Amino acid sequence: MAFKIAMDAGHYLKTPGKRCLKKLDPNETREWVLNDRVARYFAEAAQQYEGVELLRVDDPTGKKDVSLANRCKAANKWGADMYHSFHHNAGINGGSGGGLVVYSNKGSTKGAKYRDTIYAACIDAGGIKGNRAEPVQAYGFYVLKHTDAPAVLTEYGFMDSKVDVPVILRDSFAKQMGYATMEAIAEVAGLRKKQSKPAEPVETDALDLPVLKRGDKNDTVKAMQILLIGRGFECGDSGADGSFGPATEKALSAFQKSKICDITTWKKLLGV
Structure with a gap:
């Protein structure tokens, strides 16, 4: 009901x-x-x-x-x-x-x-x-x-x-x-949260995942920010805006103690 x-x-x-x-x-x-x-x-x-x-x-x-x-x-x-x-x-x-x-x-x-x-x-x-x-x-x-x-x-x-x-x-x-x-x-x-569906396995070797660093601005940065935010690492007041600025760099460093997003980072973010 x-x-x-x-x-x-x-x-x-x-x-x-x-x-x-x-x-x-x-x-x-x-x-x-x-x-x-x-x-x-x-x-x-x-x-x-x-x-x-x-x-x-x-x-x-x-x-x-x-x-x-x-x-x-x-x-x-x-x-x-x-x-x-x-x-x-x-x-x-x-x-x-x-x-x-x-x-x-x-x-x-x-x-x-x-x-x-x-x-x-x-x-x-x-x-x-x-x-x-x-x-x-x-x-x-x-x-x-x-x-x-x-x-x-x-x-x-x-x-x-x-x-x-x-x-x-x-x-x-x-x-x-x-x-x-x-x-x-x-x-x-007494409302219940919806049950989330298990994530489909991701073949990272088949993905074209670029290395990202401060100053980059594109949809791939936005995808990275969404993953960071979903794991509890805020990327500043603008959120997932596709711009790799100081706040995003800080969030990334807190996540992995490195300021760039490479294939290792992508695997951690995607949980594979």
Whole structure:
């Protein structure tokens, strides 16, 4: 039986005032952009679990402002088992601190369980502990009150905090939060990960695997980066971008204590 998760990236692209402070982020990154990025990584993580279905109830392009009422109606009509709203924070008396804040609706026991588990998982995954608000709260936000399913709203950091902004702008942070949020929901809901198929044996002697070094830029570098990241060696904020830069060199050195990728490296990465 399917487990249905309705989700939204809070607000929309042109919501007035919802952006990072210019003095902290010259690009004044919009909140919806940050919300959408975490939501997309959440959807990516959801693909790892059996029977999970997702419904995005805001406009995935961010161009249209879908009302909160219509978001809740869509989730309820679909029969969602859980609702999650992705946000980033600001205000609450200002200050340099910030931190994650996770909300559930007042009186919702199941919502509180999701809330507390999401907060713990996100903090364990590198989330920001703050001092500007209580980290877990019961509050009557519209989407929490008007969804039939247990609902949670997560603020992943403050857009006006000199501590939080450098962190929340990183793609790697968004990925950590998206994956941790999904893992927490899976824990509470009792979801199981899909069984991975055994890898087919690779005949490395038949492969044309070039030696790679710093400065190379091509799809083969990207393949190497994907393999490194899959083994837990991060290649920088840009991830698998096909560019062999300092971060990729550092990851490769940590993997094998050498700065080049030769046939021996390829065999280790491919597990053959």
